[in-house]
Amino acid sequence: MLLDEEAVLSCMTLTVECDGQAVKTIEGVSDPKTGRLDTLQQSFMDHTAFQCGFCTPGIIMSAKGFSEKPSPTEQEVKEALSGNFCRCISTTRW
Numbered sequence: 001m002l003l004d005e006e007a008v009l010s011c012m013t014l015t016v017e018c019d020g021q022a023v024k025t026i027e028g029v030s031d032p033k034t035g036r037l038d039t040l041q042q043s044f045m046d047h048t049a050f051q052c053g054f055c056t057p058g059i060i061m062s063a064k065g066f067s068e069k070p071s072p073t074e075q076e077v078k079e080a081l082s083g084n085f086c087r088c089i090s091t092t093r094w
Helices: 039-046 056-066 074-081
Strands: none
Touching (some): 056 074
């Protein structure tokens, strides 16, 4: 999830820590007026970069929180996505 537009691990964040901050989950990424998917969500669909749906929202939210960084290195991308685990292929770690 994004907490004030910064990616945080939802499983490690207490509700009380969110008090007074903007919380955004995968449901809040698409355009609320049109329902149109965010460009990052659409890109995942266009490039078949989704799995069963359990890990995909976390990966998209982590990437969304990181997407403002211009020209990230491969290592920076790996670190940004490192908290996401794919459960359908248990050996895959982003």
